[in-house]
Amino acid sequence: MSIRIGILAIGNELTSGRVQDSNSAFISRLVQMQGWQVPSIVAVGDSEEAIRKGLEFLLPACDAITVTGGLGPTADDLTTEMIAKIFNLPLYTEESALNYIRQRFEELRLEWTPNNAKQALFPQGARTIFNPIGTAWGFALSVSGKLIAVMPGVPSEAERMLTERVIPLLREHFGISETVMSRTIKLFGLPEAKIDYALADAPLDRPGLQIGFYPRFPEIQVVLTARGTAEPEVKKTLAAASAIVEDKLRKYIFGYDNETLEGNVARLLTEKGLILSVAESCTGGLITDRLTNVPGSSNFLNRGIVAYSNECKIDTLGVPLEIIEKHGAVSEETAVLMASGVRKLGNADLGLATTGIAGPTGGSDLKPVGTVYIAIADRSGSFCRHFNFRWDRRRIKEISSQWALELLRRHVEENGN
Amino acid sequence: MSIRIGILAIGNELTSGRVQDSNSAFISRLVQMQGWQVPSIVAVGDSEEAIRKGLEFLLPACDAITVTGGLGPTADDLTTEMIAKIFNLPLYTEESALNYIRQRFEELRLEWTPNNAKQALFPQGARTIFNPIGTAWGFALSVSGKLIAVMPGVPSEAERMLTERVIPLLREHFGISETVMSRTIKLFGLPEAKIDYALADAPLDRPGLQIGFYPRFPEIQVVLTARGTAEPEVKKTLAAASAIVEDKLRKYIFGYDNETLEGNVARLLTEKGLILSVAESCTGGLITDRLTNVPGSSNFLNRGIVAYSNECKIDTLGVPLEIIEKHGAVSEETAVLMASGVRKLGNADLGLATTGIAGPTGGSDLKPVGTVYIAIADRSGSFCRHFNFRWDRRRIKEISSQWALELLRRHVEENGN
Numbered sequence: 001m002s003i004r005i006g007i008l009a010i011g012n013e014l015t016s017g018r019v020q021d022s023n024s025a026f027i028s029r030l031v032q033m034q035g036w037q038v039p040s041i042v043a044v045g046d047s048e049e050a051i052r053k054g055l056e057f058l059l060p061a062c063d064a065i066t067v068t069g070g071l072g073p074t075a076d077d078l079t080t081e082m083i084a085k086i087f088n089l090p091l092y093t094e095e096s097a098l099n100y101i102r103q104r105f106e107e108l109r110l111e112w113t114p115n116n117a118k119q120a121l122f123p124q125g126a127r128t129i130f131n132p133i134g135t136a137w138g139f140a141l142s143v144s145g146k147l148i149a150v151m152p153g154v155p156s157e158a159e160r161m162l163t164e165r166v167i168p169l170l171r172e173h174f175g176i177s178e179t180v181m182s183r184t185i186k187l188f189g190l191p192e193a194k195i196d197y198a199l200a201d202a203p204l205d206r207p208g209l210q211i212g213f214y215p216r217f218p219e220i221q222v223v224l225t226a227r228g229t230a231e232p233e234v235k236k237t238l239a240a241a242s243a244i245v246e247d248k249l250r251k252y253i254f255g256y257d258n259e260t261l262e263g264n265v266a267r268l269l270t271e272k273g274l275i276l277s278v279a280e281s282c283t284g285g286l287i288t289d290r291l292t293n294v295p296g297s298s299n300f301l302n303r304g305i306v307a308y309s310n311e312c313k314i315d316t317l318g319v320p321l322e323i324i325e326k327h328g329a330v331s332e333e334t335a336v337l338m339a340s341g342v343r344k345l346g347n348a349d350l351g352l353a354t355t356g357i358a359g360p361t362g363g364s365d366l367k368p369v370g371t372v373y374i375a376i377a378d379r380s381g382s383f384c385r386h387f388n389f390r391w392d393r394r395r396i397k398e399i400s401s402q403w404a405l406e407l408l409r410r411h412v413e414e415n416g417n
Numbered sequence: 418m419s420i421r422i423g424i425l426a427i428g429n430e431l432t433s434g435r436v437q438d439s440n441s442a443f444i445s446r447l448v449q450m451q452g453w454q455v456p457s458i459v460a461v462g463d464s465e466e467a468i469r470k471g472l473e474f475l476l477p478a479c480d481a482i483t484v485t486g487g488l489g490p491t492a493d494d495l496t497t498e499m500i501a502k503i504f505n506l507p508l509y510t511e512e513s514a515l516n517y518i519r520q521r522f523e524e525l526r527l528e529w530t531p532n533n534a535k536q537a538l539f540p541q542g543a544r545t546i547f548n549p550i551g552t553a554w555g556f557a558l559s560v561s562g563k564l565i566a567v568m569p570g571v572p573s574e575a576e577r578m579l580t581e582r583v584i585p586l587l588r589e590h591f592g593i594s595e596t597v598m599s600r601t602i603k604l605f606g607l608p609e610a611k612i613d614y615a616l617a618d619a620p621l622d623r624p625g626l627q628i629g630f631y632p633r634f635p636e637i638q639v640v641l642t643a644r645g646t647a648e649p650e651v652k653k654t655l656a657a658a659s660a661i662v663e664d665k666l667r668k669y670i671f672g673y674d675n676e677t678l679e680g681n682v683a684r685l686l687t688e689k690g691l692i693l694s695v696a697e698s699c700t701g702g703l704i705t706d707r708l709t710n711v712p713g714s715s716n717f718l719n720r721g722i723v724a725y726s727n728e729c730k731i732d733t734l735g736v737p738l739e740i741i742e743k744h745g746a747v748s749e750e751t752a753v754l755m756a757s758g759v760r761k762l763g764n765a766d767l768g769l770a771t772t773g774i775a776g777p778t779g780g781s782d783l784k785p786v787g788t789v790y791i792a793i794a795d796r797s798g799s800f801c802r803h804f805n806f807r808w809d810r811r812r813i814k815e816i817s818s819q820w821a822l823e824l825l826r827r828h829v830e831e832n833g834n
Contacts, residue, residue, distance in 0.1 A: 015455040017446025018631050020439060024460070029434025038432040039467060041460040042474075043441070050456060057459075057474045214435050278723070284709025285702030288723040292701025293811055295777055297725065303733065304723030306695070306705040312720035312763060316733070346729060360712055394710055 003036040003174055006058030009043040010051060010069035010079050011153055023068045023158045030162060033182045033225045034171075035210065046070055051082045055148075064146055064170055066162070069153030071136040073116045079150060080139070084123035087143055091121045094128055094137075101135045129165045133157055140169050147173045179234045182225040185245055186259065187252040188406055192220050198248045208234070209241055218399045219254075219261075254409060261405050262290040268412045269300040274349040276408075278304040279317055279342035281329070282356035282372055286401040302346035307338065317341035328367070330355050332384045335373035339384075343377045350412070351377040354404050356387075358396045372400045376411050420453040420591055423475030426460040427468060427486035427496050428570055440485045440568075440575045447579060450599045450642045451588075452627060463487055465499045472503060472565075481563055481587055483579070486570030488553040490533045496567060497556070501540035504560055508538045511545055511554075518552045546582045550574055557586050564590040596651045599642040602662055603676065604669040605823055609637050615665045625651070626658055635816045636671075636678075671826060678822050679707040685829045686717035691766040693825075695721040696734055696759035698746070699773035699789055703818040719763035724755065734758035745784070747772050749801045752790035756801075760794045767829070768794040771821050773804075775813045789817045793828050 007027050013019040024041045031038050039061045044050035058065050070079030084091050098120035105112050122128060122139050129138035129151065136152035138161055149166045151158045187195060192215055199222075204211055208228045214221040222245060226237040246253060254261045269276055278287050278301075288304035291297050305316055310329055313319045318341040319334055327333040335355045343351025356372030363369035370389035375382055385407060389396045424444050430436040441458045448455050456478045461467035475482050487496030501508050515537035522529050539545060539556050546555035546568065553569035555578055566583045568575045604612060609632055616639075621628055625645045631638040639662060643654040663670060671678045686693055695704050695718075705721035708714050722733055727746055730736045735758040736751055744750040752772050760768025773789030780786035787806035792799055802824060806813045 014442070015445055015458060016449045016629070017442045017444070017455075018629070020437075020442040021458075022437060025431070025434045025437040027434070028432055032433045038434075039461070040471065041432060041438075043458040044456070053474075053478065054457060057470075061470065212433070212435070280702075283706075284714070285697075285705035285721050285723065288702035288725070289700075289706045289814075292723070292725065292775075293814070295810060297701070301723075301725040303725055303729035304702050304721070306702065306709070306718075306721030306723070308705070308709065308715050308718040308720055309763065316720065316762070345733070346726065358709075393712060397706075397710070 003034075003064070004039050004062045005031045005036050005170070006062035006065040007038055007041040008051075008054045008058060008065055008067045009041070009153070010046060010054075010067060011043075012045045012076065014043045014069070015045045022155050023153065026155070026159055027066050027068075027162060029214075030167060032212065033210075033223065034167065034180055035225070035227055046076050046078050048078070048082045048085060051079070052086050055083075055086060059143075059146060062146070064173065065148045066166065067148060067150040068158050071119065071138065071150065071152040073113075073118050073135075075115075077118075080118075080121055080123065083141070083148070083150065087123065087141065089123035089125060089141075092124055093117070093120050094122050095120075097122075097128060097137050100137075104135055127169075129161055129169070131157055132160055132164070138165070140166075142173070178227050178229050179231045180225065180227050181231075181234050181238050182223055183238055183242055184257050185222040185224065185242065185249075185253055186255040186261075187220045187222060187249060188218060188254055188261065188402055189252045190220070190249070195220055195222065195249065195252075199245065202244045202248055204241055204244060206237070209237055211241075217395070218402045251410075254406060260294075261402065261409065263294050265405050265409050265412070266291060266294040266297055266300065268409065269350075270296065272412065274300060274412065275302050275346065276300055276350045276352065277302045277342040277346040277348040279338040279351065279353040280304060280306050281308065281313070281338070281354055282358045283354045283397050283401045283404065284308065284358075286397050287352065287354070287404050290401060290405065302348045303342070305342055305345070313338060317345070330357055330367055330371060330373065332373050332375070332386060335375035335384050336377065336382045339375035339377035340382050349378060350408070351375075351382075352404055352408050353377075354400055356396070356400060358393045358400075360393060370396055372396070372403075374400065374404045374407055376407060378411075378415070420451075420481075421456050421479045422448045422453050422587070423479035423482040424455055424458040425468075425471045425475060425482055425484045426458070426570070427463060427471075427484060428460075429462045429493065431460045431486070432462045439572050440570065443572070443576055444483050444485075444579060446631075447584060449629065450640065451584065451597055452642065452644055463493050463495050465495070465502060468496070468499045469503050472500075476560075476563060479563070481590065482565045483583065484565060484567040485575050488536065488555065488567065488569040490530075490535050490552075492532075494535070497535075497538055497540065500558070500565070500567065504540065504558070506540040506542060506558075509541055510534070510537050511539050512537075514539075514545060514554050517554075521552055544586075546578055546586070548574055549577055549581070555582070557583075559590070595644050595646050596648045597642065597644050598648075598651050598655050599640055600655055600659055601674050602639040602641065602659065602666075602670055603672040603678075604637045604639060604666060605635060605671055605678065605819055606669045607637070607666070612637055612639065612666065612669075616662065619661045619665055621658055621661060623654070623658075626654055628658075634812070635819045668827075671823060677711075678819065678826065680711050682822050682826050682829070683708060683711040683714055683717065685826065686767075687713065689829065691717060691829065692719050692763065693717055693767045693769065694719045694759040694763040694765040696755040696768065696770040697721060697723050698725065698730070698755070698771055699775045700771045700814050700818045700821065701725065701775075703814050704769065704771065704821050707818060707822065719765045720759070722759055722762070730755060734762070747774055747784055747788060747790065749790050749792070749803060752792035752801050753794065753799045756792035756794035757799050766795060767825070768792075768799075769821055769825050770794075771817055773813070773817060775810045775817075777810060787813055789813065789820075791817065791821045791824055793824060795828075795832070
């Protein structure tokens with residue numbers, strides 16, 4: 001039977017709806033990748049009774065429990081104290097933690113107040129878990145053979161501590177020596193059902209290999225997880241499985257693991273020394289917003305023009321008035337001229353343009369809401385692709401920006417310019 | 418003692434981390450607004466045992482339970498069947514639901530398959546809950562005096578059904594005749610601690626009135642909830658409380674309830690018939706992206722220029738090279754000339770510009786990462802504001818776009834142009 005990990009999230013901000021609990025989904029996904037399972041996730045407020053009941057509910061059905069939240073220095077951070085009380089353990093001050101916290105305060109020139117010493121208190125017998133980015137260290141406690149791993153609630157801290165410290169601790173606790181490795185393959189342009197279908201006959205059903213699908217609109221992530229005793233063998237299994245997915249779906253893969261589409265477009269353009277200019281109508285600036293999320297984007301991005309008026313399409317991008325009058329602002333002709341016009345503006349290597357009807361109004365029988373044209377121009381010519389999306393305004397913008405970046409990625413990969 | 422509502426979320430996609438549970442936070446917030454409380458939130462997979470255990474855990478500590486998820490037509494949608502089994506109730510077909518689902522299929526020209534009839538099955542004694550946007554109706558069941566309200570897991574459906582049907586059902590169940598009304602006041606530009614401090618002496622501590630703070634970076638939402646027997650009196654309490662908050666914090670309030678900052682800027686500009694042009698450097702298109710999320714934004718937005726190169730600032734916006742060489746691309750002088758330049762481009766009434774260092778590199782001692790200048794130009798002049806933000810790249814973009822829109826909102830409100 002599979003190892004069962006219970007998840008307990010502590011904090012009044014969760015049960016009042018003040019903050020959304022994102023840690024539990026992150027923990028579940030990591031647990032799933034280990035081949036373990038999560039029977040339940042419980043969120044409770046900052047009270048002894050609630051924490052006790054949550055633990056009592058999870059302990060019988062689980063082999064280990066992760067706890068997040070309530071490790072801060074303020075009066076309503078009760079987790080350590082409550083857990084010590086529940087298991088009848090005295091608290092002690094861990095000097096190394098106290099020194100570390102004091103040192104952090106000095107470095108950041110923060111005023112020391114006595115309540116901060118609370119963060120160096122741990123239940124007797126606990127093993128501390130170092131926090132590489134904050135002052136709230138976690139701890140692990142073994143109770144009747146079950147491990148309880150406690151982390152702070154701040155998502156960035158919990159995620160790092162979980163990945164780097166808690167998963168290894170759990171593996172040690174369960175005596176797991178097998179290697180687990182995973183690879184996320186990011187796809188766009190094919191619905192989940194078709195990805196599933198494309199892989200139905202693929203020889204991915206082998207021992208030690210697990211495959212999961214995670215939709216993250218507008219992308220689909222395929223997560224491959226391989227397990228085995230020897231690392232080289234696990235690496236080989238993972239590489240083989242990855243090759244099978246690539247073989248079936250190469251065209252739709254835009255990145256791996258922590259890569260983003262805009263990040264990979266940025267990398268490609270930078271590597272090839274290409275300069276890009278963008279003209280956006282229906283996407284309204286979302287394409288350049290995404291590209292400028294990538295550090296160093298000023299190396300390849302010359303300019304973006306959000307041409308929300310016909311006037312701007314005409315006077316800045318040089319689309320002739322007659323073209324707009326004859327074919328419409330939302331047309332292949334206009335899209336192509338926007339792309340070539342913006343490319344010339346900055347003497348860029350590439351011009352990318354979008355024009356469409358994001359709705360909710362503005363559609364017609366011939367060009368309904370969701371009609372979008374995306375064009376790319378380079379020094380030798382241009383092309384345009386036409387789409388009919390069936391989403392709301394925001395999602396039409398999102399999927400249009402995704403297609404624009406994806407078409408650009410494919411174009412640069414295939415043509416080198 | 419306050420009414421206690423337990424939350425049970427059902428679905429393997431939750432315990433595997435495939436999807437994040439956003440319903441539970443939404444339900445918690447609505448429950449909190451009623452003056453009730455949530456002792457715990459539990460998420461379990463699609464199995465009878467897990468659902469049973471979740472209910473057994475919640476029932477003793479709660480007066481009612483909301484259940485979301487697992488009401489679809491597929492084989493792993495087990496919620497209705499499992500709940501019927503747990504409480505020993507036979508299932509029956511609700512003809513009105515079946516007819517409704519069949520009709521929806523005809524309207525959408527979808528092929529009918531027999532498994533869809535499953536969505537018209539309900540446990541004997543249940544009261545159906547109409548789903549105004551989908552085919553998965555919910556139901557409410559009274560078990561030993563406790564109400565169990567079951568809804569689909571799709572967030573848009575659960576949110577509407579909860580607000581329109583489940584909260585009224587729960588009120589009826591608890592025999593609550595008092596009126597509850599709430600108002601969300603949205604603030605920006607003051608940290609939560611300072612908002613708290615500003616309201617510390619305000620006479621908001623009165624019976625039937627509740628105040629909550631919800632940070633939603635970069636905004637803070639203050640939620641006022643008033644309760645009482647007569648609606649006019651509750652309205653009066655809410656209006657009085659709202660006036661107190663407005664009196665203390667007027668300058669920082671940009672909207673109410675479902676309003677957004679970009680939506681209110683769009684409304685103001687449209688009402689006053691003003692045309693806007695935007696020049697963005699460090700925000701990279703995020704300002705126009707936000708403005709174009711508002712339907713009808715083409716009525717006031719003339720253009721956006723994402724001036725990511727000095728060349729674009731010079732040739733398109735008309736910032737003199739000497740200014741950039743003397744003061745830098747990130748300077749008050751450049752910001753002001755970007756704003757007046759872009760305003761003139763489209764002969765717009767207003768020009769809005771941002772220039773700054775979003776990082777992680779590019780900072781200096783004099784102008785560290787987070788240095789941002791935001792300028793506004795109108796037909797009579799211009800002004801600029803200087804900021805030093807301490808966030809990461811994305812948050813610097815977000816807070817800069819927020820300040821830019823907020824300064825524009827205040828300017829248009831105060832000056833009418």
